[in-house]
Amino acid sequence: MTTTLKQSRQTELVTALNREQANALVLYLNYKKYHWLTFGPLFREMHLLFEEQGGEVFATIDELAERSLMIDGKPVADPARYLPTATVKPSEGELSVREMVEEALTAHELVIGEMHQDADAAAEAGDIGTADLYTRLVQVHQKHRWFLKELLKKGDNLVS
Template identity: 30%
Template sequence: MQLQEQVPQIDIGINEGDRTAIVEGLSRLLADTYTLYLKTHNFHWNVTGPMFQTLHTMFETQYTELAVAVDDIAERIRSLGFPALGTYSDFARLSSIPETPGVPKAEDMIRLLVEANEAVVRTARGAFPAAEKAGDESTADLLTERMRLHEKTAWMLRSLLQ
């Protein structure tokens, strides 16, 4: 007869109810971040026009950072004891960022990315109270960094439209 190892219960000072609420917000953030990653990567591939080189390079920098962010968010969800979502249907259901059909003009790509980055900020901000209530500084730190980065990205993109 084999002995089965028991997985120890999570005891990080945050109860399961609070961890559940935090993960709900992080799952929405993961969905928005992945959707923004896909949108940015799509625009990187398909941008044309006089701003091609600038936007192609800028979008690559942005989607590369987003790929790391997706991993950080998913790993935080795992650290809290829950599975991270990873299907397009889950992301589509939870994301506040709409898909963009076709290939927009470069200036429209910029506008759409401003809107999407601002949506990620709102989603992160919406997840913050659950982390704060539970005293989850690790998640609060992650959310704060995501908000700061997306606010800055939106500003930089918006500056291209002036």
């Protein structure tokens, strides 16, 4: 092992990175579903918002995987391992646009909470690189949460 992390801490950090990598892929796939299946008076805006937010989440997958490698771990590489590793649930069934937004919001809140804990664990382990990655990526999820919350609180019944 070439890092200065103790083996037990390194394993813990890689497990968390793998979880967030899997979460990012599941959330991305959920966003693609929302993008393809959105409808209604805000179709264009929601179609584009889901595409934009999904693309930003997709961009985090490689960063999380490469961070695992940087600390001498292994990323989630087998497609069959993504769902069992993720805590974000895959979207299922037909949803209203409001339900799509609520589902995405719930996923972001989960990821934000986990990344806060993961950043603390990384900092405590002395892995400032991983802590910094979480600090940066959590801001992506916070921005997405903000946009989604704004859609839900307007009360104009356009997202229903």
